[in-house]
Amino acid sequence: MTSPIWHPFHQHGLGEPIPRVVRAEGAVLHLADGGTLIDGISSWWVTTHGHCHPRIAAAIAEQAGRLDQLIFAGYTHEPAEEVARGLIDLAPRAAGRDPLTHVFYSDSGSTAVEVALKMALGYWHNLALDGLAPPRHRILVLEHGYHGDTIGTMSVGERGVYNQAWSPLLFDVGTIPFPAPGREQRTLDSLEAACAAPEKPAAFIVEPLILGAGGMLIYPAHVLRDMAAICARHDVLFIADEVMTGWGRTGTLFACEQAGVVPDIMAVAKGITGGAIPLAATLATARIFDAHKSTDRARLFYHSSSYTANAIACAAAAANLAIWREEDVPGRIANLSDGIAARLARLADRPAFAHARQLGAIAAIDLNAPDAGYLSDLAPRLRAFFLARGLLLRPLGNTIYLMPPYCLDTDQLDQVFAVLADAGERFGVRS
Incomplete structure (x- = not known):
């Protein structure tokens, strides 16, 4: 029977198989046909401690019987x-920087960033009403x-085939070049010029240290620190999108810590509940909150969703925070x-691969293959190969x-890299 489900980022016209997952535990997904999969991407970057973590699952069950919504x-x-x-x-702190003091809840990374953008624009709008700026x-x-993938977040992301259908809805932004190796100063000079322009920008938004969907592109902590310093010098709000980079992915709880940066606004999601249930939050400094605080109801922050701060999701997040406080997660x-580093180094020596890179528990490598563009058939063929393995x-x-x-163990890690090596032999250029 044909399923009525419309899956995200899936072209149904290609007829690719859609495996049915019936159970998960740790780093393993169990399929309806009896097979298993090692979850090498934390089910879209959300699962941190492992699937169906007992402490988080117990907190969800207990809260569901007390207060659900x-x-x-x-x-x-x-x-x-x-x-x-x-x-x-747990938020990043640094001497001389105002701490993050207020939390606004939402339900996904996109909405957490959308909230951040609205906070930034609302801040300057309200200051203008008071004649302060x-x-x-x-x-x-x-x-x-x-x-x-909301309208605001698409507007501040890279433009391309994945959002061109909605281009009439997207607002204009100023783009700062990525700090590619050897061209970091170009980035800083461009940001300096944009911040010093007669039309002052409201905010600058970045994924700290690594760009996820943009190709797992990594840049150094000193560049992040310098970008934040430029924004502070020109009183441009600095927004850190820690949706993917947060919760230990880059080696520290939040990526901003590695640069000693405290953003004016920070978006978190994905691993906030350990990946068990949707929840997101946008953290802001006191001055952002205070600009919206008034006796005038017209100046309140107009944003919400029906499930804002859902009690069950918050219970899962509380259990996740307890795990971070009480267990040696950084050690794991x-x-x-x-x-990963040891195995990635061996893989990088193979001619089928290039540009091996790693940041904390995130690793990426490029396959040397003909017709390797984003919309080529290479990625679907690789997905099918990995699924079969x-x-x-x-x-x-x-x-x-x-x-x-x-929680990925040594044997599972060996299995993952053995499959990657085989993929290089199968699809890569070997000379």
């Missing part, structure tokens, strides 16, 4: 309060960035990162990347 406009509940306090405690409307973005990430991966064109759960 509550309107969050003018009401609150303890799981949301606990998670907000925990997020503020001229209005600012322009957003600066980093080349090749990706921030989500370090061990996994070391294991018991591995869930979703290459970005010819870029094969890993972002596994932190």
Whole structure:
């Protein structure tokens, strides 16, 4: 029987198989046909400690029997309060920088970033109403960035085939060139010029240290630090999209920590619940919050969704925060990162591969293959190959990347890299 489901990022006209997953545990997915898959991408970068983690699953079950959902406009509940306090405690801090002090809940990474953009524009709008600053409307973005699939987040992401159908809806932005190796100063000079322009920008948004969907492109921490310093010097709000980079993926809890950066606004999602259930949050400094605080109801922050701060999701997030506080998660990430590094180095020596790169528990390598563009048939063929070999991966064109759960063991890691080596033999150019 034909399924009525319309799957995301899936071209149904190609007739590719859609495996049915019936159970998951740790880093393994169990299929309806009896097969298994190693989840090499944490089911779209969300699963951190492993699927169906007992502590998180228990917290969800317990909360579901106490309070499931509550309107969050003018009401609150303890799981949301606990998670907000925990997020503020764990957020990046640095001397001389205002800390992140307020948490606004939403339900996905896209909406967390959309909220961040609205906060930034609302901040300057309200300052202009008070005669404290001229209005600012322009957003600066980093080349090749990706921030989500809502209208606002598509506007601040890379333009291409994946959003061209909606181009009439997207607003204009100023694009800062990506800090490619050896061209970092070009990026900083471009940002300096944009921030010093007569039409002052409202904010600059970046994925800190690594661009995810843009090809797992990595840039150094000192560039992130310098970009934040330029924004601070010109009073341009600095927005960090930590949706993918947060929760240990880059080797620290948040990527901004590696540069000593405290953003004015920070979006988090994906691993906030350990990947068990949707939840997102946007953190802001006091000045962003205070610009919206007033006795005038017309100046409140107009954003919400029906499931804002869902109690069950917040209970899962609270359990995840407890795991980070009480268990040696950084140690697990370090061990996994070391294991990936050793195997990636061996893979990089093969002529079928190029541009091996790693940041924490994220690794990527490019396959030397003809017709390797984003819309070529290479990625679908690779996906099918990996599926047949018991591995869930979703290459970005010819870029094969890993972002596994932190529970991936040595044998599973060996299996993953053996399959990658075979993929190089099968699809790569070997001379």
